Amino acid sequence: MLYLVNLWKHNWIYYALSVCISAVASFQSVRLLLILGLLVGFCLYKKLWKWHLVGIVTINLLTYSYFSYEVDKLQEPVTLPAELTWTDQYKINGVMLRGIMKDAQGNKVYVTYEIKSEQQKHELQFMQLAGQIYFVTGQQVEPSIPAHRYGFLMGRYLESKSARGIVEIGSMTLVGKKKTFLQPIYDQRFRLKEHIEQTFPNSLAAEAHALLIGLQENVDEELNRAYQKLGITHLFAISGLHVALVSLLFFQLLLRLGVRRELANILLLILLPIYAVLAGGAPSIWRAVSVVEFIMLAQYFRWKIPMDDAISLSLLVFLLIEPGAIYQVGFQLSYLATYSLVYSSRILARYENFWLQSFFITFVCQILVYPLLLHHFFEISLSSFIANIFFVPLFSFIILPVNLALLTCSFIPLPINHLIFTIYEPLRLWLTDLILAIQQPISQMWNPGKPSLFWLVVLYGSVLLAFYFLDKGSNLKKMAATLLIPAIIFHFQSYLHGELKIAFVNVGQGDCIVIELPYRKSVVVIDAGGLLRFEQEAWKERDKPYEVGRQVVVPYLKGRGIQKINTFILTHADADHVEGAEEVLREIRVSEVHVTPNSLDKEVMNDLLEELAKTKTTLIEKMASDGWQIGDVRFDYIWPHDTVYDGNNDSLVLLVRQGAFKTLFTGDLEKEGEEEIVRLYSAAIEQLDVLKTGHHGSKTSSIEAFVEQTSPKLAIFTAGENNRYKHPNIDVITRFEQRQIPYLITGYDGTIELRVKNGVMQLETSNDLFKN
Template sequence: MLYLVNLFRHNWIFYALSICISALAAFESGRLLFLLAFLLLFSHYKRLLNIHLLLILIVGIGSYSYFSYEANKLSLPVELPTLLTWTDEYNINGVMLRGFMINESGEKVYVTYELRNEKEKQRFEAQQLAGTSFIVTGKQVSPSIPAHRYGFSMARYLQSRNARGIIEIQQLQYSHQKKSIMQPIFEQRFQLKRHIVETFPPSLAAEAQALLIGFQENVDDQLNRAYQKLGITHLFAISGLHVALVSFLFFQLWLRLRIRRESATILLLILLPLYAVLAGGAPSIWRAVSVVELIMLAQYFRWKIPIDDALSISFIMFVLLEPGAVFQVGFQLSYLATYSLVYSGRILARYSNFWVQSFYITFVCQILVYPLLLHHFYEISLSSFIANIFFVPLFSFIILPINLFALVLTFLPFPLDSFLFYIYEPLRTALTNFILYIQQPIVQMWNPGKPSIMWLILLYSSVFFAFYLLDQHAPLKKVFIALILPAFIFHVQPLLHSDLKIAFVNVGQGDCIVIELPRRKSVIVIDAGGLLRFEQEEWKERKTVYEVGRQVVVPYLKGRGMQTIDTFVLSHADADHVEGAEEVLREILVKEVHVTPGSIAKPVMNDFLYELEKTNTKLIEKMAGHKWQIGQTAFEYLWPLEIEYEGNNDSLVLFVKHNAFRALFTGDLEQEGEKELIQLYDEKLRNIDLLKGGHHGSKTSSIEEFVTVTNPKFAVFMAGENNRYNHPHIDVVNRFEAKNIPYATTGLDGTVEVSISENQIYIEKSNALFRK
């Protein structure tokens, strides 16, 4: 056994990489399996024994077969009705109960259930559902297609959680309470969550739940975004530090109780997995727990397992148990950041000064994960290099221990916790206000966009080369050139394209159009989508509301690397055009906003105007006759003619001409406005290239005369899938089809991206992209 331990010492990383490649190939594309050949070449270069090369190949091929089998199972339909048991991964938000359940075979499915009344909601909120079995009646539905290429993919999320599709539950019939060793832990976690809410001040409860039991759903969205901008969101994730602290406290407690060291080790081996479940079971905590467990087991059996081997074995076990985990962001970042620290040990050991070492630890972690952060989030926080130096020790050695201590005090019969909260709460509130203040500048975020696979490879090549230079004691100048030059080229590459690009972003029932000029000389955004919000009973209100601007428009802009909007056009004051605008203002620098005269007086504009006051953005009312030109692209407002705002027919109508290409964006203009447009601009509007169909394709727009005059080569209707207005109206659709005018509807075709290159028009639809 000792021979085997020595044989595999410092070589487990190659087996972990082999299994990682196999998992990616099984779920993504079998062609990725060719990466095994590069791994074998690299292993040969590192002078691994031939037995290792053979075993790595066998492990890779064998695990690929296993992962392919598991991936195929995920596509099998779920037979209904069936018996399903709740896991502890569920939440109740408004009228919806969502989460994961498992069937009798232990396979996971994602379920949604609409609560029927307030009493039923209260009943579900008052009990711990994990371990409770129900006979489920309903139907299996396909995951929704992302709004665009940078949008959230439900299919990928289900795949990452090894879940077999989505079940829309129509009826839940209680069956029994499943008995297992995990049930008391689930119940304890549920009670702890409630206990924290009941005993901690409201301003501290959400943070305590996140830090102590890994429950982050109650963390304020604004505060969470502030942590993201500072690059310190990971402080809320229970990981190695928490595990180390809990391990140390319990181990020292048992030693003080005169328990033998060997017995204390065994108790800790039993306790840590239970703590991982109690703390929510995130990838970061299982990674930390499994590594500690492996090292303690090795010490118990008098083996010496290096930390890199323990980390690799942990990785292998995790992926074998849940293959889709390779697509989980938390899993990727947790292991990658830890590997960066492990393999940078020699570099970090050169510095003894605490602040210098803290900076290099932050630098090493941030640099190694930055291409991955760009891949998932399209931006990284530049302030994180400094912020982490101060906030990591603050949270690690002050805030976390205080929360642990406070939790213990809340169980004591004496009012000591009240005294602690009296002192701590104002200090913590002041820190929160400070964080909210320093996170405000948008410029601290570097947003070059989402890298392609080729760019991802190039960026990581520069990172690994930089680490090689550091290890070889190369001058820091060379290290920074190796890092910054590829990143700079990636940042400026959008400035090199010569096409005019127009995107009709799928925001559901609403408008959002993004126009990008050649070499990104200017970015124009017309509207930002939005939802009509109606008053409803208090129990139906969601804790976190769906926001089109934040969840659809901003990811598209950031995915494209658009850090600045030169002109933000709000065509008119309807919620489905402007309700998402304030969310865009919070995240993207906007130079000026164009509105139709009189529209800012409408109540729907209030939130937008409130956000606008916090910026230096110009607000300008525009009407027919205003023109401007950038390079070969000319812009002109054709409508409205009057300054009195009355609604849809006062929408800003923008005409765009780029060389011979002509496009018309009509907002919600209806038949009265269309008639006047063709009377005023008959020649200008004849046989245009691209038309944004007015008012989402309503029967009150796109009248016969207007369609005949404009006769577009291509038209787009911006209407939500299965919308209650039946847009685009069948009469309008028939009108376009009768004239053989090709068209797309964003609700059906997804985001429509149009590129104009040398007067040739290229069209790509996101739904077709995701269905390939």
């Protein structure tokens, strides 16, 4: 047996990679199995024993067959009505309950349920749903298509959770409670959650939830974004350091209680998986726990298992249990960062100074994962290289132990906990204020955009080559050049395209248009979407409200690699055009904001003005006759003509021309404004290439004379799918159809992207992109 273990020493990584290839191929395409050829070729170069090559190929084919079978099961429809059991993955937000349930066969299903009353919400909030069996009626629905190419992929999320689909629950009736060996752990986790809420101050409860039981949903949105900007979000994910600390504390406690070392090891082997479930069961937790388990088991049998082999075995087992985990960001980052530290141990061993070693640990992890971070989030924190040096030890050796101590003391019926909170809370709040202060500059984020597959390969190639040079002790300049040259080229590659790009972003019932000039000489954004928010009962309010600017517009801009908006045009003061603007200002640098005269007095503009006060952005009122030119692209405002603001008919109307190409952006212009523009600018607006129709295609816009005069080659309606206003109006659509003018609707066609070069227009919609 010992011979067998030594035979596989340091080679499990190839088997793990083989399984990763088969997992991706089972979800995507069988053709991806060809990547196995590259792995086998590398193994031949490494002169691996021939039976290893046979084993790698065999494992790949076997796991591909198994994963394909599991993926096919995900396509099977959900039988309803049915008895479904809640897992511990669920969340209540406002009137919506969402999460994952299991059917009688153990298949996962993602469900949504609209809570019927305040009483029912109260009952659900104070009930441990995990393990509860409900008789469910409802219907299965297709996952929504992302608003744009950089949007959240619900279908991919379902695959990552190995869930069979989405069920919209019509009614659910409690049947009973499932009895499994995990149920007491779920119950205890729920009790711990409630205990923390009752005993910890409100300002500290969310952090304790995240650090102690892996519950991150209550962390303040602004604070969470601050952690992202500093690159320290991972400190809230229970991972290796947490598991190591808990294991050490528990092991030492057992020894102090007189338990023999051998028995203490066995108890630790049993209790670590329980702790993983209790702490939320995130990939980072299971990775850390399983690695410790493999190493302890090897020691028990007197085997020697290297750390990289333990990690590889952990990854392999993880994917066999849940193949879709290959798409989970936490899974990818956790294993990649851990591998980076293990394979860089020789490099890190060269530095004895604590601060220097801390820097290189951060450097190694950040550099190896940065292409992956760009792929998922389109940006990375430049300050993370320094921030982690201070915050990792602070959280690991002070804040986490303090929270563990506070939790322990909270069960003791003495005032000691109150005393500790009195001392600790002000210090922790001061640290929060410091974090919020130092995260302010937008410039600390590097946002070159989402890399294509080609660029992902190039960037990772440069990273691996740089590590090779670093490992060999090569000149640091050589390593830096290997890393920086591809990154710099990738950063500037978006400035090398000579096309005019116009995107009508699908923000639901609202407007947002992004214009990129050739060679990105300038970026113009017209409106930023938003929601019309109506007063409702307090219990229906969402804990974290949906924000179009933050969740739709900003991801599109960052996915495109847009780090600066030269001109931000807010056509008029309606929520569905400007509510998302302040969220854009928080994340993207803006040079100028243009508004229509006297629209700033409206209440909906208050948040915008508050955010503008924090920046150096220039705010200018614009009207007809104002214009500017950049290169061969001309911008002219042709409306309004007066300074009295009356709403929709005072929208800023922008005419954009590049040679013979003409497009008109009309905001929410209606009949009266269209009549005046036809009278005043008949020649300028005739034979348009693209018309962004007024007021989302309402019956009060796109009048006969205006449509006749503009005669666009393409009309765009910015209207939400199944919107309450029934935009675009059927009569308006008929006007375009009678003239055989093609049209697209953002709510149904998704984000519409136009590329114009030499007067030739190419078109692509996000719905076509994802359907194909």
